Amino acid sequence: MTAAIHVESLGKRYRIGERQPYFTLRDLLADLLRGTAVRTPKAKRKQIWALRDVSFEVQEGEVVGLIGRNGAGKTTLLKVLSRVTAPTAGWAEIRGRVGSLLEVGTGFHPELTGRENVYLNGAILGMGKREIERKFDEIVAFGEVADFIDTPIRHYSTGMQMRLAFAVAAYFEPEILLVDEVLAVGDLAFQKKCLGKMGEVAQAGRTIVFISHQMNQIRRLCQRVIWVDGGRIRADGPVGEVVAAYESAVAGVTADARHESGKTVEGARFCGWEIDHCGEDSPHQLASLGPVTVRFHLQTSRAILRGHHGVALFNADRQLMWARAMDGVHLEPGSYTIAHTLPYLPLRPGPFFWQVSLWEDKELLDLWDCLPEMIVTTENFQHARDEWNGVLNLPCETVLTERKGDRVDQPARI
Amino acid sequence: MATSQANTSTMRVPSAALVRIAPRRRWFGLDGRELWAYRELLYFFVWRDIKVRYKQTAIGAAWAVLQPFLTMLVFSLFFGKLAKIPSEGLPYPVFYYCALLPWTYFAGALQNATSVVVEQQRVITKVYFPRVVLPISAVMSGLVDFAIGLGMLLVLMVYYDIAPSPTMLLLPCFLLLAVFTALGVGLWLSALNALYRDVRYVVPFLVQFWLFASPVAYPSSLVPESWRWLYGLNPMAGVIEGFRWAFTGQGQPSGTLLAASFAGVVLVVVGGLIYYHVMEGTIADVV
Numbered sequence: 001m002t003a004a005i006h007v008e009s010l011g012k013r014y015r016i017g018e019r020q021p022y023f024t025l026r027d028l029l030a031d032l033l034r035g036t037a038v039r040t041p042k043a044k045r046k047q048i049w050a051l052r053d054v055s056f057e058v059q060e061g062e063v064v065g066l067i068g069r070n071g072a073g074k075t076t077l078l079k080v081l082s083r084v085t086a087p088t089a090g091w092a093e094i095r096g097r098v099g100s101l102l103e104v105g106t107g108f109h110p111e112l113t114g115r116e117n118v119y120l121n122g123a124i125l126g127m128g129k130r131e132i133e134r135k136f137d138e139i140v141a142f143g144e145v146a147d148f149i150d151t152p153i154r155h156y157s158t159g160m161q162m163r164l165a166f167a168v169a170a171y172f173e174p175e176i177l178l179v180d181e182v183l184a185v186g187d188l189a190f191q192k193k194c195l196g197k198m199g200e201v202a203q204a205g206r207t208i209v210f211i212s213h214q215m216n217q218i219r220r221l222c223q224r225v226i227w228v229d230g231g232r233i234r235a236d237g238p239v240g241e242v243v244a245a246y247e248s249a250v251a252g253v254t255a256d257a258r259h260e261s262g263k264t265v266e267g268a269r270f271c272g273w274e275i276d277h278c279g280e281d282s283p284h285q286l287a288s289l290g291p292v293t294v295r296f297h298l299q300t301s302r303a304i305l306r307g308h309h310g311v312a313l314f315n316a317d318r319q320l321m322w323a324r325a326m327d328g329v330h331l332e333p334g335s336y337t338i339a340h341t342l343p344y345l346p347l348r349p350g351p352f353f354w355q356v357s358l359w360e361d362k363e364l365l366d367l368w369d370c371l372p373e374m375i376v377t378t379e380n381f382q383h384a385r386d387e388w389n390g391v392l393n394l395p396c397e398t399v400l401t402e403r404k405g406d407r408v409d410q411p412a413r414i
Numbered sequence: 415m416a417t418s419q420a421n422t423s424t425m426r427v428p429s430a431a432l433v434r435i436a437p438r439r440r441w442f443g444l445d446g447r448e449l450w451a452y453r454e455l456l457y458f459f460v461w462r463d464i465k466v467r468y469k470q471t472a473i474g475a476a477w478a479v480l481q482p483f484l485t486m487l488v489f490s491l492f493f494g495k496l497a498k499i500p501s502e503g504l505p506y507p508v509f510y511y512c513a514l515l516p517w518t519y520f521a522g523a524l525q526n527a528t529s530v531v532v533e534q535q536r537v538i539t540k541v542y543f544p545r546v547v548l549p550i551s552a553v554m555s556g557l558v559d560f561a562i563g564l565g566m567l568l569v570l571m572v573y574y575d576i577a578p579s580p581t582m583l584l585l586p587c588f589l590l591l592a593v594f595t596a597l598g599v600g601l602w603l604s605a606l607n608a609l610y611r612d613v614r615y616v617v618p619f620l621v622q623f624w625l626f627a628s629p630v631a632y633p634s635s636l637v638p639e640s641w642r643w644l645y646g647l648n649p650m651a652g653v654i655e656g657f658r659w660a661f662t663g664q665g666q667p668s669g670t671l672l673a674a675s676f677a678g679v680v681l682v683v684v685g686g687l688i689y690y691h692v693m694e695g696t697i698a699d700v701v
Contacts, residue, residue: 014699083435083542086695091436098433102540109462111469116462123458124541152469 004095004176004207005058005081011089012051012076050076052231054090061205065218065239067246068228074211077228078102078178081209096207099126099174105165110154114145114164117153121168135171142193143167170197177201179210195220215243216349216377247351247375250316268304268331268358270368272297276339286376289393290344295337296356296370304331308359311340316351321391329358347376348393438695444687445544452543459551463526464558478559479566482514489514493631502633502658502665505574511567512658513630516592519560520650521621523593526552527600528617531608531697538697545694546687549600553593560589571661579663588656594679595649601686605693629654634671646674649682 051073058064066074079085081092082100107124108117118139122132132139140146143164145156153161170193179198195217202208202221212218218225218239225242227235235242274283276293286292296311307329313321324340338356354370381395382388468474486507493499494506501509530552531538531545538545571578607613625631628650637645645651652675655667 079539080435083433084539085699086438087435088437091434094433094435095431097431100541103536106540107534107537109466111466112462116465120458120462123455124537124543126541126543129454129457 002060002095003057003093004060004062005056005092005209006094007057007081007090007092008055009090010051010054010077010080010087010092011049012073012080012085013047013049013088015047049088049231051080051087054228054231054233056226056233056236058207058209060096060207062224063202063208063222064210065222065225066209066211066228067213067215067218067225067243068234069250072228073231074228075102075180076231078180078209078211082178094176096175097126098176098178099172100178100180101125101169101172102178102180104169105161108153108161108165111152113152114140114149114156117164118168121165122172125168125172126174127172139167139171142170142197166194170194173201173204173206176207177209179208181211181213214349214380215247215375216379218243219377244372244375248373250351267302267360268298268300268365270296270298270356270358270366270370273354273356273370275374284372284374286345286347286374287378289346289378289395290342292345293339293341294354295339296354298331298336298338298358298366300331300333300336302333304329304358304360304365306361307331307365308361309338310355310357310359311338312355314353314355315347315391316353319391321347321352345376346392346394347378348382348389348391349376349378349380351375444546444691449544449546452547455543456547456551456554459547460555463551463555467555475559475562478562482511482518482563483566485514485518486510489631499632500636502635502662504576504658504662504664508567508570508574508576508662509633509658510630511570512661513628513654515560515563515567516588516653516657517625517628517630517650518563519556520592520596520653521625522559523553523556523596524599524603524617524621526556527596528603528607528614530600531604532611532614535608545697546601546690549597549604549690552604553596553600556596557593567661576662579661581660581663583660584656585660588653588660591649591656591675591679592653594683595653598649598679598682598684598686601683601690605690605697608693608697624648624650627651633658633665634667635665639668642668643670643674646671647678649675649679651675652678 054073054077066077068074076085078100079102080087081094082098082102084100084102105117105121107121109120112120115136118136119129119132123129127135140149143160143166145160145164145167148156148160153164156164198208198210199221208221210221222239224237225235225239225246226233227242227246235245273294273296275286276295294311306327308325308327309329310323310325312323315321351373352375353373355368356370357367358365376393378393379395381393382390471477473480489510490506494501494510504512527549530548534548538548603613603617627648629637634642634645634651634655652667652672655665655671658664659666
């Protein structure tokens with residue numbers, strides 16, 4: 001195997017001044033009149049390293065996920081690799097034809113027809129005219145816009161424009177593909193279709209580096225993950241390890257958070273938890289909406305007569321999702337399993353935390369923030385935009401029907 | 415695997431191509447081979463420009479004729495019939511239209527080139543291609559209008575019974591000179607406009623001043639002989655005199671003027687390429 005991408009001590013520095021959208025001549029003239037330098041001296045300008053000392057290699061045919069918080073430098077890294085912007089330090093070498101998808105529909109023009117935009121967008125991405133001609137019918141079929149292909153796209157709905165843009169992107173098959181988080185938009189069915197296509201591309205032996213915030217996407221497509229934090233590589237390794245480390249860090253959980261209250265009385269201790277019939281490789285991973293049975297293991301060293309058991313579920317922001325309590329728990333010394341069965345657990349993908357406790361009268365016997373956390377990997381049925389993501393993750397079927405016979409003085413509210 | 419190989423065969427960069435990404439250090443970086451590899455993208459940019467322009471206008475291509483034609487009428491009336499400016503013995507309409515044809519192209523190309531980098535900023539910040547493709551496409555898309563306007567000139571020549579002269583064969587040379595002048599200045603303006611947005615408000619004035627610094631409304635023979643080399647440094651002087659001469663066979667421009675224009679265009683284009691390349695490095699971070 002040869003390295004498709006080799007990155008060595010790559011760094012990208014932005015001056016804050018350059019982040020300003022643009023200068024105006026007026027400012028320039030005013031500065032000149034005042035006798036100050038045209039630009040502020042270098043030392044005075046604030047500089048930030050969006051990327052610092054980044055080194056890694058990607059082998060031919062490898063599919064690598066880039067994860068990290070917003071502003072960690074993931075997109076900057078892809079921009080440097082796709083040559084949109086030049087690095088400030090270090091270097092990189094890329095062997096093979098590179099294509100980057102930092103956005104879908106780049107260069108789409110509303111006045112042009114769907115057909116014309118397919119050609120234009122394809123050419124901008126880097127496809128040749130003959131290549132586009134050959135794939136044209138497939139692209140149109142994939143985008144489900146065949147009937148409107150000769151209509152200017154300003155008449156398209158946003159969804160249709162998106163689908164067409166994705167379709168072009170999906171048939172873009174360079175040897176090395178760099179993808180920013182573009183698959184997060186679009187409706188679910190279409191997203192799945194795109195993911196499927198991307199999986200195909202990955203299996204065809206192409207090299208892919210892609211950014212995603214959706215860990216289940218990452219799990220599905222990558223073998224290897226690079227975690228970028230503060231412009232540097234924080235971890236680089238197999239998908240399971242790195243994603244788990246990332247998710248715990250995001251949740252701010254430290255490994256020895258167990259029994260932090262310290263006020264527990266001897267007598268009972270929770271010692272483990274698992275999901276029953278999860279059907280996935282890990283007993284701490286939830287892959288379906290339900291039904292789900294969660295089991296907690298408990299050991300008692302003395303008899304508990306008037307026990308009280310509590311169970312609670314928190315999300316990564318420590319927001320309470322659900323809780324339940326029961327009185328009248330009677331236990332002899334021994335080992336027990338407490339199983340809670342829920343018909344649904346409609347949680348959005350990501351990390352969640354169970355907390356279990358056992359009391360006798362008002363006395364706390366044990367309180368455990370269960371480790372490891374529960375990773376939910378069900379499909380995301382939520383709104384495409386983060387700010388509209390709620391707590392619940394529920395599939396929903398929406399039907400729009402016209403009410404015949406009603407007067408239409410006013411537009412109907414749905 | 416067979417299908418992926420079929421795809422690879424049409425890829426424009428050879429499979430084993432090695433791209434090295436490093437901080438920018440060179441001050442001049444026009445990669446002719448790379449530019450050639452991106453010729454299809456250049457074609458698509460030009461094609462889009464033309465399509466969009468004609469879709470957004472009500473009378474479309476007619477503008478290409480109307481613009482120089484109406485200006486020609488005004489010039490013929492005021493500069494010709496009233497001010498009695500000499501016209502090398504040519505009918506005023508032909509004298510002016512010959513000059514306005516390349517001038518309209520030049521002025522349009524400048525306007526186009528000035529805004530192209532800013533208009534395409536979304537593309538610039540998302541996809542790599544040699545950035546110089548943008549001003550080149552902006553300058554080339556005006557050639558369609560030019561060709562349509564050329565038809566009108568031929569009509570005028572038939573109407574005024576001017577026989578085509580063998581100097582017509584030199585026309586492509588002067589057209590090339592016009593294209594390169596527009597490209598050279600366009601490189602400067604597009605890069606400047608990306609940095610200082612008010613440049614586009616300056617361009618209409620620039621075009622107006624330039625019009626009077628070029629022999630559009632008058633023949634260059636009015637300029638004193640001893641100053642002609644300086645006057646000729648404005649490449650449009652060479653272009654316009656050249657166009658008149660090529661079409662009518664009359665008013666051969668002086669050698670000094672042509673040589674100066676040639677030198678002028680080389681200066682503007684080389685300077686433009688250097689400045690554009692320097693700006694290119696920051697453009698994706700600034701726009």
